[in-house]
Amino acid sequence: MDTAPVCLDLMVGLPMAREPSSCTGTRTLAEVPSPACGRAASMTNEEAKILQAKLAQVSDENRRLTEMIAHLYGNRVARESSPSACTAASPSSNKRVRALSPPATSTAASPASSKKRGRESDSVETSNSRGEAANCDKKSGTVDAQHVDSPLRDDGTYRRIKVKRVCTRIDPSDTSLVVKDGYQWRKYGQKVTRDNPSPRAYFRCAFAPSCPIKKKVQRSAENSSVLEATYEGEHNHPQPTRAGELTSSCVTRSGSVPCSISINSSGPTITLDLTKNGGGVQVVEAGEAQQPDLKKVCREVASPEFRRELVEQMARELTSDPNFTGALAAAILQKLPEY
DNA sequence: GTTATTTGACCCCGG
DNA sequence: CCCGGGGTCAAATAA
DSSP states (O other), rough: OOOOOOOOOOOTTOOOOOOOOOGOOSSOOOGOOOOTSSSGSSOHHHHHHHHHHHHHHHHHHHHHHHHHHHHHHHHHHHHHOOSSSSSSOGGGGGGTOOOOOOOSSTTTTTTOOHHHHHHHHHHHHHHHHHHHHHHHHHHSSOOOEEEEEEEOOOOTTTEEEEEEEEEOOOTTTTTOOOOOSSSOOEEEEEEEEEEEEEEEEEEESSSSSTTTOEEEEOOOOOOOOOEEEEEESSSOOOOSSSSSTOOOGGTTTTTOOOOOOEOSSSSOOOETTTTTTGOOEEEEEESSSSOOOHHHHHHHHHHHHHHHHHHHHHHHHHOOHHHHHHHHHHHHHHSSOOO
């Protein structure tokens, strides 16, 4: 890669995708003028001030959106949480758990997390998984899931990281640490841990680069035919396919669908696959019998008129956003040679 | 040439 | 302050 790094945060309020450490999208103002991140060194003071002002504006917007998301998410979790044996916040974990995200400027469990933040997620995992492993081995079924919501305190606000453990029975001779859960995963590391001779594999969501979820897969120490998968966080996107089977034919080699939309609101799944028919929309319906209204909506959504309107609307939204145009201008400015 | 996986090195934290 | 362990990075390699 010999392209000049461009610091352009277009993901206001969203977890940032993994980027080179020298050019992380979300930054505090004080960090911005680093020469390693763009061409700030070659700019005039005036240009730098303009960019800093714009960045401050974007950062502020980012912070507000983050707070809003944290608030909404907190409300949702509070509504969904019901007392059960499998769902419990670990009180003893509170003292060890820290916020998963950098203060104020990023949402929870950013995949752009540094190693420092990685330790934080470790705290979450260890706080509730130790001592629960035995539950998996005794199961005769294939899957044993546990949900643990970890309350986190960050600048006075609570954040929750959902930690889910899934145990799957596999063939003991099967050495691949693969748990099929319908999502596409990208392996980014493997480690042999002290308390288990079998290696632990680390996965990130390959479907959406900005998806904060992480998965750890390891054979059970007591029973090698049991695969323990630990999910930290939640997907910030719908499941790409139902059980990863319906549209497997259109999954690219990289394991991701370049452009598909799934609508799944606790009902039948609708997948708009924009990769088929030369860009045309194909509606893949799955699940229960479609209601007449739903079918009508599907036809409407698949129509060229709807697509055109959708694209135009997105373009209007982007071009009317002063933050976006400002950031875009700044990025272009940085890309230009010093004329 | 592109993308995913492997794997050794590095970093950070807790004891 | 040092050491060990877990998690992540990133270059090398494979597909």
